[in-house]
Amino acid sequence: QQQVKQSPQSLIVQKGGISIINCAYENTAFDYFPWYQQFPGKGPALLIAIRPDVSEKKEGRFTISFNKSAKQFSLHIMDSQPGDSATYFCAASMGTGRRALTFGSGTRLQVQP
Amino acid sequence: DTGVSQDPRHKITKRGQNVTFRCDPISEHNRLYWYRQTLGQGPEFLTYFQNEAQLEKSRLLSDRFSAERPKGSFSTLEIQRTEQGDSAMYLCASSSMDRTGELFFGEGSRLTVL
Numbered sequence: 001q002q003q004v005k006q007s008p009q010s011l012i013v014q015k016g017g018i019s020i021i022n023c024a025y026e027n028t029a030f031d032y033f034p035w036y037q038q039f040p041g042k043g044p045a046l047l048i049a050i051r052p053d054v055s056e057k058k059e060g061r062f063t064i065s066f067n068k069s070a071k072q073f074s075l076h077i078m079d080s081q082p083g084d085s086a087t088y089f090c091a092a093s094m095g096t097g098r099r100a101l102t103f104g105s106g107t108r109l110q111v112q113p
Numbered sequence: 114d115t116g117v118s119q120d121p122r123h124k125i126t127k128r129g130q131n132v133t134f135r136c137d138p139i140s141e142h143n144r145l146y147w148y149r150q151t152l153g154q155g156p157e158f159l160t161y162f163q164n165e166a167q168l169e170k171s172r173l174l175s176d177r178f179s180a181e182r183p184k185g186s187f188s189t190l191e192i193q194r195t196e197q198g199d200s201a202m203y204l205c206a207s208s209s210m211d212r213t214g215e216l217f218f219g220e221g222s223r224l225t226v227l
Contacts, residue, residue: 034214034215041220042220044218046217093214100171105154
């Protein structure tokens with residue numbers, strides 16, 4: 001199975017709050033899990049990525065938590081800002097990213113001031 | 114900044130016509146990908162190239178779709194006999210060999226089939 005399931009579809013968070021987006025995958029051969037951020041009219045841009053040998057990766061206000069046994073990973077945005085308002089996509093790939101990415105359906109995040 | 118560029122940005126065509134999109138990747142990147150994105154959905158993989166070799170094609174890519182990357186630089190995606198269901202944003206991305214998981218996307222070519 002190549003599917004990556006993402007939730008929620010949309011999310012509204014107050015400024016300064018924590019945004020949490022979840023993804024689940026089925027294919028245990030996936031070994032690379034990036035998150036992409038997309039603003040309207042733009043292509044997606046890589047935000048942060050993790051490989052399954054670690055359970056957490058943090059870059060600034062963005063953290064990926066990875067649960068290999070549950071086949072789930074999530075994006076946490078701490079101290080959410082209005083500028084974070086965008087659509088976020090999780091993705092997965094095999095071959096440590098050498099194979100094509102399979103994307104989730106996206107989460108539209110709105111951070112209210 | 115020489116990012117990924119796509120042309121045209123918008124294309125409106127009538128059903129049954131052929132359309133072609135062009136993608137110029139970041140110059141030092143030897144991997145090039147085509148994705149399709151419809152409203153409210155994530156990018157859907159179509160095909161990718163490593164240099165001039167087309168290494169993978171999605172089963173979703175019908176015979177009406179063809180992609181080329183003749184000299185391992187720019188790529189074209191042609192859709193023949195367009196259908197209304199082909200209306201979407203066509204995204205191109207590129208990556209380098211040492212960071213294959215990091216895709217740099219262009220802003221896309223939006224196709225509307227009337």
